[in-house]
Amino acid sequence: MLEGRQLRLFLGSRAILRGVDVAVGPGECLGLFGPNGAGKSTLLSILSLQREPTSGALRMFGAPAHVDDLALRRRLGYLGHEPGVFLGLTGMENLVFYGRLYRLSGVARRAEAALSRVGLGPFRHEIVRNYSAGMRQRLALARATLHQPDILLLDEPHQSLDPAGRDLLDAEIRSQCQRGGAVIFASHEVARGYRLATRLMVMRRGKVEWQAEPASAPEDEFRRALDGALGGGVR
């Protein structure tokens, strides 16, 4: 579904990504881990077509992927560090607005269902400014999955969520994979991330330091790899 080869990104002379290979197929859930500044968010910004890499090849669904490919954007869902929801609109209005930009049919029905799924059904007509941080994050999750994307990209998605919200997010990720979609998430939630991912990738200083499947790598091995990356400190 998605394959990036030797992805590099330079900001001026500073290397942010130094040749990262990444791939996910249907039903796969790739977890990105590593210290702040490892390049996880930058990698996700490239995979979500927010920016082009300086060099390297990115392909999605068998074709080269570029930032101006609107048809491809339709197949991606992205949830960033910040919820990025409109505070002056209601939860329902936020989703209906995005649904219309994605040209979805039955937008109101879909929006209602998505809001109920993330536990915001009773608050759907409230202005988002009155939502808590966790509720805004739930709304952002509903927005990212409203159009049932084939690939879901999540950047530290558990941030701000309460335990119930975290479980709900995990269920959403599993459901995405079960219906044949792919998920790539960046996280600092080590135990939760280990349980969720079907493949683990530890990054440090813009490179992949270690990767394995949980089935073949016990959690303590993963933790050791991650400790090694974290011991290097931030870039």
Add this chain to the structure above:
Amino acid sequence: MIRAAGWILWKDITLEFRGRELLVPAGVFGLLIAMLYGFAFDPAKNGLHGTFPGLLWLGIFFASFLAVGRAFSVEAEASQQLLLAPIDRGSLFLAKLALNILLTLVLAAVMTPAFAILLQTGLPPETGTFLLIEALGLVGFSAAGTAMGALAAQTRLRELLLPALLLPFTSPLLLGVVSATKALYGGEVAAAGNWIMLIAIFDVIFIVVPVLLFEFLTEV
């Protein structure tokens, strides 16, 4: 592109209707300018028909500047998400342009009578032509303001950069609308027509070019 622009405009109008972050501060500022002009120029003693067009248009431009300059910063974080949606970025420009035109037209509708009353000049003769000049002038100002606002919004110095870009770029437009309004006061409708042509050319350039370049403007 037009349909997506329509939805974005609906969202922006809803946000402005609820938050009143653009129109109210700009409108109050515009009315304060009118009052200060009234105090400073003593219109009862000094006939202001000769200077009224310049005073009016400077007032409208400065007040519009406040509204247009902030149009990209309202809910800026959420608006970044729009760049991920499968929409042509030209639709973002068209939506912001339409919003800015609406805002500046409302401002002008409030400020023009206020200026005419406080400066005791009355509206110019040929009111229909004057309204055409106002509409074309504000479309041009909004188009330039939207393009420059998009460019400035990508930088850290946006508050400084926007006036530095917008004021020089809109000076031909200001010259056009002031001269056209002056010509109306002097009863020279044909001369006003020439200036209206200049304003219309400015409008076309500042609408067409940014629609084509908006992708670039939002990535600089």
